[in-house]
Amino acid sequence: MKRPDIKICGISRTETLDHVIRRGASHVGFIFFEKSPRHVEPDVAADLIAHVRGRAKTVAVTVNADNDLLEEIVYAARPDMLQLHGHESAERVVTVKALFGLPVIKALSVRSEADLAMIEEYRGVADRMLLDAKPPAGADLPGGNGVTFDWRLLEAMDPTIPYFLSGGLNSENVAEALAVTGAPGLDMSSGVESAPGIKDPARIDAFFDAVEAALSLKTA
């Protein structure tokens, strides 16, 4: 099995960036959503992104952001990619790509087959999909909620679609997630935190150890 790309999201400290990249993160995500405990201002993100440039792909995560906010983020922080984590339509993805010239990850909230079928709208439009769990009722955040969805829904999915599996991944369940889905990418955030927004070095190590163990079992 090919090693999946691994995206660790919601990072706000250089120490955490260095740690996850040393352990093998291919992508690191920065949250631009004020209600999130992981929110970073564009000037702070600019320093974090400058710190890791060239060592991992940097992703600016936004939620239904208008052009002005995207412009502020892109010109201040210079991310490698944009993640659209709201209700952005396929047409909006096309517009954002044209305006900013950056690859786009489109997040999709999944609970049912019908949710997953929406993926077709973004085929050939988004550079990658991020399949996250639908937020629980009453949640304040569209992502970072630490909840999983039924990974068996992905069994019938076209395997050529590039995507990150997301939602509630942690060191305890990532081996099963990989066994069920064979996902080409993994994305996670709260599963390596000790409290919302606080990344925990021991949990980061446990997660990457679990991924390595799962992959070595698969190739043994």
Ligand SMILES: O=C(O)c1ccccc1NCC(=O)[C@H](O)[C@H](O)COP(=O)(O)O
């Ligand atoms: O993490 C947040 O606080 C967040 C807020 C608003 C929009 C998106 C957000 N996170 C995006 C991500 O890509 C998370 O990694 C993804 O939702 C999975 O989170 P988790 O279930 O905690 O692993």
